[in-house]
Amino acid sequence: MATTADSVSGPKDWAGKKVFTTGEAADICKVSQQTIIRCFDSGRLQGFRVPGSRFRRIPRDELIRFMRENDIPTEALEGRSKQRVLIVDDDPHILELFTDAFARDGRFEVRVASTGYDAGMLTEAFRPDAIILDYMLPDVNGNVVCQRIRENDAYSTTRIVFVSGVVNPEEIEKLKRAGADDFIKKPFNIERLIARIAELTGV
Numbered sequence: 001m002a003t004t005a006d007s008v009s010g011p012k013d014w015a016g017k018k019v020f021t022t023g024e025a026a027d028i029c030k031v032s033q034q035t036i037i038r039c040f041d042s043g044r045l046q047g048f049r050v051p052g053s054r055f056r057r058i059p060r061d062e063l064i065r066f067m068r069e070n071d072i073p074t075e076a077l078e079g080r081s082k083q084r085v086l087i088v089d090d091d092p093h094i095l096e097l098f099t100d101a102f103a104r105d106g107r108f109e110v111r112v113a114s115t116g117y118d119a120g121m122l123t124e125a126f127r128p129d130a131i132i133l134d135y136m137l138p139d140v141n142g143n144v145v146c147q148r149i150r151e152n153d154a155y156s157t158t159r160i161v162f163v164s165g166v167v168n169p170e171e172i173e174k175l176k177r178a179g180a181d182d183f184i185k186k187p188f189n190i191e192r193l194i195a196r197i198a199e200l201t202g203v
Contacts, residue, residue, distance in 0.1 A: 014077050020058045028076045029067060039066070071111065071125045082109040083201040086128035088119040088145065089163070090138050098132065101190045107203045108194075116140035123149060128158055129201045132193075135164035135175065143178040150179035159200040163188060 014020075014028060022040060026033040039045040040056050045066045047058040058066075060077065067074045073084065085108045087098045095112045102108045111126045113119040116137045123131070131149070135142040142162060149155050162175050165186045172183050181200055184193055 018060050020060070020063055022056050022058070025058050025063055028063070029072050071122065073127055082107060083129040083197075083203050084109050084111070084126055085197060085201075086111050086113065086119065086122055086126055086131045088113045088116070088131060088137065088142070089134040090114045090136075091134075094134070094163075097190065101194060105194055107198065114138070116142070116145045119145050120148060123155065123158075127155075130159040130161065130197050132161050132163055132197070133180075135162055135166050135171075143175050143180075146175065146178040146180055159197070161193075161197065161200070163193070 014024075017024075020028070022036045023033050025045075026036045029036065036045065036058075037056065040047055040058070045058060046062045047056055049056055064074055064077055066072075067077075085102060087095060087102075087110060089095055089098075089112075092114075095114070099110055099112060102110045111122050111128070113122050114137075116139050119131070119133070119137075122128075133142045133145060137145070142164070146160050146162075149158065149160065159181045160179060161182045161184060162180050163184050163186060166172065166175075175183055182196060184196070
């Protein structure tokens, strides 16, 4: 069991801190302290031990590297300047279009997924402010992904926008009942879609 000196701390401003305990790193990364300790001991997360003790310490630059490498948002350490957008579509051309367009806009940080499974994993790791979700995915329909996200209170403020060629009003209504904030029909105007995401996320 960790001692008090290495225990998980409460929320605080990490901006000026240069070295972190495993408990603090766990708090920032939103994982268990044992996960951080395992990563440290296996060499995935570099640091040093306090002389004369078994306490582990992690330098700020190394913690940021580790977080980026594992797609963990770093705003707790670096400040929040961009809205996070997750794009879920099995068409690589659509993913490339969205990625390039959002990158040019500059207000957003983007991740992409091509399956419902990957979307679930990235939602947990990336904590997106908005998700652009294709209706027809190779492993599951988008409305199922939407329902699963909406069942988790941690994502209650995440905006979900479906982009699909589906035109049946009943299907669109089903998507909105599943928790979608909006529906945009393919083909679409990318600038208008970005403007809608900006409106939903408040940027």
